[in-house]
Amino acid sequence: MKTHFHWSLRLLHWLMALAVLAMLFIGAGMVSSVSARHLWLVDLHKPLGVAILVLAVLRLSLRLATGAPPLPGELPKAAQLAAKVSHLLLYGLLLALPLVGWAMLSAGGYPVSLGGGWQLPPLLAQSDHWYALLRPAHRWLAYGLLVLILGHMAAALVHRLVRRDGVLASMTWQRRPSR
Amino acid sequence: MTLSKQRARWLLVALPVVALGAAFAYVAGALAPDRLTPTTYVRQLEANAGVHPGYRRNHAKGLCVDGYFDSSGAAAALSSAAVFAPGRTPVVGRFSIPGGNPLASDGKALVRSLALQFTADDGQQWRMAMISSPVFVVSRPEAFIELLRAQAPTAASGKPDPARVSAFFAQHPETAAFRAWAGSHTPSDSFANTQYNSLNSFFLINDHGRRQAVRWSFVPQTPFAPGAADAGDDFLFDDIAARLAQGPLRWQLVLQLARPGDPVDDATHAWPASNPHIGAGTLVLTGGAPRAEGACRDINFDPLIVPQGVVPSADPLLAARSAVYARSFDKRIGEQAQAEGQQ
Numbered sequence: 001m002k003t004h005f006h007w008s009l010r011l012l013h014w015l016m017a018l019a020v021l022a023m024l025f026i027g028a029g030m031v032s033s034v035s036a037r038h039l040w041l042v043d044l045h046k047p048l049g050v051a052i053l054v055l056a057v058l059r060l061s062l063r064l065a066t067g068a069p070p071l072p073g074e075l076p077k078a079a080q081l082a083a084k085v086s087h088l089l090l091y092g093l094l095l096a097l098p099l100v101g102w103a104m105l106s107a108g109g110y111p112v113s114l115g116g117g118w119q120l121p122p123l124l125a126q127s128d129h130w131y132a133l134l135r136p137a138h139r140w141l142a143y144g145l146l147v148l149i150l151g152h153m154a155a156a157l158v159h160r161l162v163r164r165d166g167v168l169a170s171m172t173w174q175r176r177p178s179r
Numbered sequence: 180m181t182l183s184k185q186r187a188r189w190l191l192v193a194l195p196v197v198a199l200g201a202a203f204a205y206v207a208g209a210l211a212p213d214r215l216t217p218t219t220y221v222r223q224l225e226a227n228a229g230v231h232p233g234y235r236r237n238h239a240k241g242l243c244v245d246g247y248f249d250s251s252g253a254a255a256a257l258s259s260a261a262v263f264a265p266g267r268t269p270v271v272g273r274f275s276i277p278g279g280n281p282l283a284s285d286g287k288a289l290v291r292s293l294a295l296q297f298t299a300d301d302g303q304q305w306r307m308a309m310i311s312s313p314v315f316v317v318s319r320p321e322a323f324i325e326l327l328r329a330q331a332p333t334a335a336s337g338k339p340d341p342a343r344v345s346a347f348f349a350q351h352p353e354t355a356a357f358r359a360w361a362g363s364h365t366p367s368d369s370f371a372n373t374q375y376n377s378l379n380s381f382f383l384i385n386d387h388g389r390r391q392a393v394r395w396s397f398v399p400q401t402p403f404a405p406g407a408a409d410a411g412d413d414f415l416f417d418d419i420a421a422r423l424a425q426g427p428l429r430w431q432l433v434l435q436l437a438r439p440g441d442p443v444d445d446a447t448h449a450w451p452a453s454n455p456h457i458g459a460g461t462l463v464l465t466g467g468a469p470r471a472e473g474a475c476r477d478i479n480f481d482p483l484i485v486p487q488g489v490v491p492s493a494d495p496l497l498a499a500r501s502a503v504y505a506r507s508f509d510k511r512i513g514e515q516a517q518a519e520g521q522q
Contacts, residue, residue, distance in 0.1 A: 021199075025206050031506075032208035032216045034320050034499040039483065039491070042501075108512070109477055110484070111304045117487035119302060126477060132516030135509050146203060150196050157192040162185075 004170050006066035012059045013171055019052055020094065024146050031139075046101075047114045053098035060091055072165045083155070086148060093145040099123070100141060104134035215324060217506035220499075223327040224507075228279030232514040236507040238292055238308075240283050241275035242416050243473020244423065246464035248297060254434055254459035257391050258383035260488035261299035263459060271296045272464065273475040274370045274419055277310070285415040286408075289361055293375040293397065294480035295462070303486035306478070308500075309375035309397065315446040316357040320499035325351075353447045368406040370419040371428045372399045378446045379482065379500075380437065380492040392437035392492065394450065397430035397462055423467040432459040444494045479508040 004010065023045065030041035071080055105112045106122035107130035113119045124130055159167035169175065201210070208214050224236040231239055252265035262268050272295045276288035294308040317323050329347040330339045348354050367373050375397045382390045401422075411417075422428060434457045435450055442448040467473075483491055483501040491497050 025203065028203060028207035031502075032206070032214070034215050034217055034220070034502045036493060036495060036498050038502045039498040042483075108479070108508070110479070110481075111302070113303075113484075117303075128477060128512050128516045128519065132513045135513070146200075150200055153199070154192055154196045157195070161188040161191050 002067065002069040003166065004069060006062060008062050009059065009066065010171055010173070012055060012062070016052065016055055016059065016094070019048060019055070020145070020149070023048055023052060024142060024149075027142055043115055046112065047118075049098040049101050050114060050120070052094065053102075056091070056094040056098075060095070063091075069170045071167065072163075075165075086152060086155075090145075090148055090152065093141060093148065097138065097141055097145060100134055100138045104131060104138050107131040107134055215320065217502045220320075220324060220327070220503040221506050221510065223324060223331070224279045227327060227331050228283075231279065231281050233511055233518055234279070234281045235275075235511060236279050236503075238275040238277055238294075239279050239281040240285075240416070241273045241292075241475070242419060243468045243475035244272045244274060244419075244464045245466055245468075245474060246270050246272070246427065246462065248432070248460055248462050250460040251458055252460075253457050254383070257385055257389075257393070257434070257436075257457070258488040259386050260305065260383075260486040261301050261303060262297050262305055262486065263488070268297045268299055270462065270464075271298075271474045271478065273473070273478075273480065274416070274467075276415065282412075284412040286406075286410055286412065288415070291370060291373050291375075291415065293370070293373075294475070294478075296475075296478055296480065297486075299486060304484055305486045305489065306480050306484040307377060307482055308480040308504075309377055311373050311375055312357060312360055312378075313376055314356045314360065314449050315378045315496065316354050317351060317496075318353050318445045318447045319495050322351055322353070323496070323499070353445075356447055356449065366406045368404045368410070368414075368418070369401065369422065370415055371422050372401040372403050374398050375430070379494045379497050380443045380446075381485065382490040382492060383434075384488050384490055390490070392441070392443045393434045394437075395432060395434045395459075398433050400429040400431060400461075420467050423464060427463050427465045429464075430462040432462060433457070434459050443492050446494055446496055477512070479504050481505065 005013070026041050026045050026048070030038050030045060033041070071083060075083075102112055102120060103123040106124045107127045109126040111119055112122065156168045156171075159165050160169075204210050208216050221236050228239070235241070246269075248262065248268045248270050250263055250265055250268065252263070254263040255265070257263070272293060275292045275294065276283060276285060277290055277292065278288075289312075291311045292308065295306070297305040299305075317326060326347055329343040332338055333340045348358060377395045380392050380394050383393050384390055406414075436455045436457065437443055437450060438454055441450045441454070481501050481504050482497055485491060
C-alpha cells in the first residue's frame, strides 16, 4: 500500500509552504506599513503570487495524477471528512488568492507589473464594482488561508505527536512508524 | 503514557501554531497600535477635513483633463522608457488643490497640483502627482503625520490652533525652504500658468543600464499673471475649464539632473539651479471634464507606478505616498461602488 505522497508532491508541498507563509506575511506587512519596506514588499508580492499560482496548478495536476496515501483506518469519520474538506479548501485558496489579486489589480486600473518590464494582461476591465468586491475578498480569503494553514499545521502535529501515526511522515522523507 | 507527558505533547502541538498566529498579528499591526500605517494617515486626513464619501482623502477637489505628450527625444539617451522616445504618448490628468474637502475654496490653497498618467504604446504606464511648490514641506512621513495632527481643527473653534502649527514648524527646521517659498511667492491667476514639480527624485535608466538621478518640472507656456485677492471659491477650476474649452494648453517637461552630492532622498532640499536641465518634450492638455465624468476619477495617481527605464529613489516620502494613496483609493472606490449600487 502507498505510504507516501509522490516525491514531487512532497517537494512542492514544502516549497509552497515556505512561499505561501512568506506571501501571507508580505501581504500583511505591506498594507500596514508606510516605510521603505512597503515598496520592496509590493515588488515581491506580485511575482511571488504568480509563482504560487503556477506551482499550485502544477501541484494539483500531479496530485490528481499520482493520488494520496490513505488515511489511517482508525481515524474517526469526522476527522476523515475534516481532512478531505480542508484539503479541498487549501487547494481552492492556493489557486483563488493569486487569481483574485490579479483580477483585483485589473479592476482597479493598476498595471500588473512583475518587475523587469514584465507585465501581465488585465484579467478584467477596469471597474469600481469589481474592485470594491475583489479588494476586500483578497484580504478575507488571505485570512481564511492563514486560519486553514494553522489548522493544517495543528492537525499534522497532532498526528505526529499525539496520535503518532504516519500521516505527517507521508509528506516527508521519513519512514512511517511501524506499529 | 503518563498524563504530564500527554500534556507536553499537546503543548508542542499548540506552541508553533500560536507562535505563527501571533507573528502574523504582529506583522499585520494588530499588536503595534502606535505604528504608522496607511490608515493612520487616512484617518487623520478625515479628522482634518471631514469624511466625504467617494472622494480622495487628500486633493479631494479636482478636475479631470486629457491630452498628450510630445517627446522631443532629448531624454531618450537617459532613459529607455517609451515615453521619452520621439513621438506622442496619450495622457490622462487631474488638476487639484490639497486637502480632503471637495468644496474647499481655491483662494485658500497654498499649493496647486497636477497629476498625470502616461500610457505608452508598449502598455507601460507612468503615473505622477506633482505640486507647485519647489520643495516639499517635510522630508519624512513621520513628520508629515505630525503636521497633519498639528493642523487638526480644535473642538473649540473648528479651526486649527495656530500655536500648534507654529510649534510644529519651530521643531522642524527642514520646513524652512518651503515656508520661505510660501511666504514670498506670488500665486498666479490660473492652473494654466503654474509650474508643477516632481519634488521627489527618481532614477532614469538608459539602454546601457546607466543611472541618472533626476527631478522634473512641467513649466507652463502660458504667460504668468498674478491672481486677484478675492477671485472666488472656484476661480481656478472655472478658469481652467474655460481655457481648455477655448483651446489646448502647453507645458514643457524639463528634467533637472542631479550632480554628485545633490540630496536625492530629501524633497525639502532643492537642487542648484545651475544643474544641467533637459527639455524632454511638451505636455498638451486638450480637454477637461468634471470629476464624475472624467477618466481620472478611477485612477490612483501612485507615484511608484513607473515604466521600465524609470526607478524610484529611496526618498521615504515615495513609499508612504504610495501606501497611503492605495488606502484612500480602496476606501473611496468602495464608497463609490456602494453609491452606484444604490442608484
